[in-house]
Amino acid sequence: MVLELLTSPPVIFFIAVIVSILIFLWGGMIAAKGEKTSGKLAPYACGEDFPPERFRVDVRRLFIYGLYFLIFDAFALIFALSFAKPGVFPIIFAVLALIAVIVMLPVKWYE
Amino acid sequence: MMREALGVVELLVFPGFLFLSWLALYFEWVDRKFYAKLQYRYGPLYTGPKGFLQPFADFVKLLAKEDIVPAAVDRFLFTLTPILMLALAFYALFYVPIVPMVRNVAFGAFEGDLILVIFVLTMVGFLKFLAGWGSTNRFSAVGAVRTAFQLLGYEIPLAVVLLTAGMGAGTLNISLIAQKVASNGILASALLPALAISIVCFQAELERIPFDIPEAEQEIVAGWLTEFSGRRLALFRFATDLELTLAAALTAALFLGGPYGPAIPLIPVQVSYFLWFMFKTTVIVMVLANIRALFARLRIDQMVHFSWRHLLIAAVAEAIFIQVLLAAGVIA
Numbered sequence: 001m002v003l004e005l006l007t008s009p010p011v012i013f014f015i016a017v018i019v020s021i022l023i024f025l026w027g028g029m030i031a032a033k034g035e036k037t038s039g040k041l042a043p044y045a046c047g048e049d050f051p052p053e054r055f056r057v058d059v060r061r062l063f064i065y066g067l068y069f070l071i072f073d074a075f076a077l078i079f080a081l082s083f084a085k086p087g088v089f090p091i092i093f094a095v096l097a098l099i100a101v102i103v104m105l106p107v108k109w110y111e
Numbered sequence: 112m113m114r115e116a117l118g119v120v121e122l123l124v125f126p127g128f129l130f131l132s133w134l135a136l137y138f139e140w141v142d143r144k145f146y147a148k149l150q151y152r153y154g155p156l157y158t159g160p161k162g163f164l165q166p167f168a169d170f171v172k173l174l175a176k177e178d179i180v181p182a183a184v185d186r187f188l189f190t191l192t193p194i195l196m197l198a199l200a201f202y203a204l205f206y207v208p209i210v211p212m213v214r215n216v217a218f219g220a221f222e223g224d225l226i227l228v229i230f231v232l233t234m235v236g237f238l239k240f241l242a243g244w245g246s247t248n249r250f251s252a253v254g255a256v257r258t259a260f261q262l263l264g265y266e267i268p269l270a271v272v273l274l275t276a277g278m279g280a281g282t283l284n285i286s287l288i289a290q291k292v293a294s295n296g297i298l299a300s301a302l303l304p305a306l307a308i309s310i311v312c313f314q315a316e317l318e319r320i321p322f323d324i325p326e327a328e329q330e331i332v333a334g335w336l337t338e339f340s341g342r343r344l345a346l347f348r349f350a351t352d353l354e355l356t357l358a359a360a361l362t363a364a365l366f367l368g369g370p371y372g373p374a375i376p377l378i379p380v381q382v383s384y385f386l387w388f389m390f391k392t393t394v395i396v397m398v399l400a401n402i403r404a405l406f407a408r409l410r411i412d413q414m415v416h417f418s419w420r421h422l423l424i425a426a427v428a429e430a431i432f433i434q435v436l437l438a439a440g441v442i443a
Contacts, residue, residue, distance in 0.1 A: 027342025041182040
């Protein structure tokens with residue numbers, strides 16, 4: 001009973017987080033305490049004057065790749081769930097996915 | 112009661128957290144030493160025999176350095192990402208058979224843990240993106256975007272080849288796949304192309320040359336890691352070592368049988384598990400180090416094109432090949 005509890009995924013994850021936090025806190029205990037100056041707290045920029053900024057992701061490009069990612073994630077999932085019945089259907093499905101990537105990749109979507 | 116006590120020992124000491132930490136530092140040492148040898152350097156030399164304790168010394172040194180949190184960063188993400196990345200790297204290793212003890216499988220093994228480990232690998236890549244995004248620095252921003260593109264590139268071929276091993280063995284439990292591969296020579300040899308693909312993908316996952324585009328130090332300082340210092344950087348470094356361990360252990364388990372192998376006479380079975388595991392994973396880490404020494408860095412568009420046009424097609428072709436073998440009844 002205790003062993004089942006110990007080997008269940010949430011318990012292992014919880015203990016892993018605890019161990020990581022302990023290492024983090026240990027680092028805080030032994031770390032050197034320096035003086036906080038404004039230069040030290042500025043973003044790293046090799047001596048140039050870069051203000052801190054949040055960037056914007058190029059959505060169009062990411063969207064195209066995100067679409068491919070979605071198609072193949074669905075492929076991988078269905079593929080993963082087909083293992084009880086190997087043979088014709090997983091092969092047809094994989095060939096369709098392969099044709100999709102061969103046909104779709106050369107298309108310039110956003111230029 | 113005995114089994115429970117053994118379970119606690121297995122979770123915390125062997126092959127739990129303590130042993131995994133040792134293993135991660137050992138693989139970093141193997142990687143650095145072998146990489147140095149290939150370049151006619153000595154590599155780590157002074158700390159411990161042949162510099163064996165150098166990774167540990169580096170870790171403690173970095174942990175004890177001043178921890179600077181720049182004024183503009185997202186403090187929540189800045190603290191969360193190193194801790195969560197280390198925790199996830201530890202977590203995934205409990206599903207990979209290293210030295211099976213109480214239950215003769217990996218500590219947390221259950222049916223379907225392969226999908227969990229694939230999910231964790233994606234989460235680690237996503238955390239790198241978040242870490243760069245929360246840093247509000249140009250170098251980090253460029254590194255984070257490159258991490259995201261690289262993730263989209265290698266993730267699918269990697270998932271397909273890892274699942275292919277599961278298809279071939281007829282289960283999604285990593286430990287059972289390893290047992291099946293170790294006892295079935297036809298399956299193991301049919302999975303050799305998948306082994307090659309997964310090694311290339313893990314090289315990209317670990318952001319090592321030629322896929323170190325997100326932290327290209329000659330272009331963008333340290334990429335998504337630029338703003339991190341002190342204990343946060345130490346945690347990231349340690350998590351990367353654990354990821355290397357995970358890559359080696361997972362590849363060994365799925366394609367080479369992991370700790371399972373022909374019994375070595377005159378020694379207990381657990382010791383033979385340990386020896387087989389160390390042998391297989393050390394060879395894989397050396398191959399990864401060899402790739403690092405052979406190539407120069409690619410551009411991000413070259414990397415993405417390479418993985419979508421070649422790696423993915425090779426991975427799907429390998430999956431079809433395994434399915435054909437299964438349908439023909441070659442793999443029993």
